[in-house]
Amino acid sequence: MTAVTLKDVAVRAGVSIKTVSNVVRGVPQVSDATRERVTRAVRELGYRPNPSARRLRTGRSGLIALAVPDLVTPYFAELAQHVRAEAVELGLTVLIEETMGDATEELRLATGVGAALLDGVILSPLHASLDELAPVADRFPLVLLGERSYERDQVAADHVLIDNIAAAREATAHLAGLGRRRIAAIGVKAHSGATSRQRLEGFQRALHEAGLTYDPRLVPLVELFDRHNGLLAMRALMALPPDVRPDAVFCFSDLLAAGALRALYEAGLDIPGQVAVASIDGSEEALYSTPSLTSVVPDKAAIAAMAVRSLAARIRSEEPLPFEVHLAPHRLVVRESTDGVRRPLP
The missing domain is CATH 3.40.50.2300 (Response regulator)
Structure with missing residues (x-):
């Protein structure tokens, strides 16, 4: 059985071969009516693109x-x-x-x-x-x-x-600008990659600029940037003595922040009254969480x-x-x- 070609589809749809090619490749600059006509011709004729032929033709x-x-x-x-x-x-x-x-x-x-x-x-x-x-x-x-x-x-x-350093710095500076003085960071890994290192650097810079001291007790280690690690890290922070316990937290991802918010909810703490939370990622999860999450949006x-x-x-x-x-x-x-x-x- 002879394979159906772009030319066959073009003849059936009453358009040029180029137009058929644009529809098949998903190029948007085609009218809805033309796209529908070409799509119907493709379906009726059973056309299937041939990637090997394209490869031979264009490399x-x-x-x-x-x-x-x-x-x-x-x-x-x-x-x-x-x-x-x-x-x-x-x-x-x-x-x-x-x-x-x-x-x-x-x-x-x-x-x-x-x-x-x-x-x-x-x-x-x-x-x-x-x-x-x-x-x-x-x-x-x-x-x-x-x-x-x-x-x-x-x-x-x-x-x-x-610029991860700048992004983390802005989020932390925002928390410091609210008058928070014991700002924690959730997202440092034991074997941290560049993302974790850079966000930690931005966090530390913002603390220094705000006249705050970096306290390693407020930086619990995590294994992954996920909700469960955020939950565990926030629980560890809440277990610290009252004079050390944070009044704000910067999370290195929205998923970590989601876990942190859950831990604060379980502890019956008011957000942001007792603990303010900021993050970085700008996912839809940040918009729909309760409360909605302050986040750096790339x-x-x-x-x-x-x-x-x-x-x-x-x-x-x-x-x-x-x-x-x-x-x-x-x-x-x-x-x-x-x-x-x-x-x-x-």
Whole structure:
């Protein structure tokens, strides 16, 4: 049986082959009526795109991967939505992979899961080092997300990130500006990565600028940035002597803050009257928690746009491009967990 072609679909729908290609690739600049007509023709004829033919024709498959630690964390789930939307704008299809923070899996996916299929990869690594990833970036289109500590003249791959030190500093300064004097931090790991280290540095800077002393008793260690670790850490803080117990907490993620809020609720403490809570991530969880959570909101749409466009440029360039670091904006959104002002959801 002869395979159905783009030309066959175009004839049935009464449009150009280019229009059919745009509809199949999800390019948005097509009217709803035309898209419906083409989609109906595709369904009636049983057309199936042939990625191998595209690869032979253009040298590219149009398929990229987004590899993140997990999709349970709201931040990564929301980021994935933005990456997919940006990719569609550029006529790309996104394969989403979970690495579960395993260095071996991160390195495997960074190589393109077999570069014969993927054109490039956007990777948010937790444990694979830059030394391990640099050789990959030299020979395969790769964009990194998340924090790494290195000088700009030592950039070994395209990188998109926010200024974590500044973000943590702003959140902590907000708490200090409310008159809180025993500010705790939840999110320091025993074997901390760059994200944890940078957010701790921002926290310490804000304390110093506010004339407050860093107290390691107010910085319980966590294993993961999840709700359960936030719960346990907050319970440990509440078990401290009254003269040490915190009157404010900065959590290194919204999930940690969710656990901390639960522990404060269990203890019958008023938020923010007795303990103010701020965080960083800007997930929808922060908006819908009770009370709503003051959080530093990274511009996830900008992060996705920078990452996808950087990857697309590297894929389409005939010549090697210099590696770049792209800094995405962030902002502090004040909500009920620090100012106590009840706000109806929009």
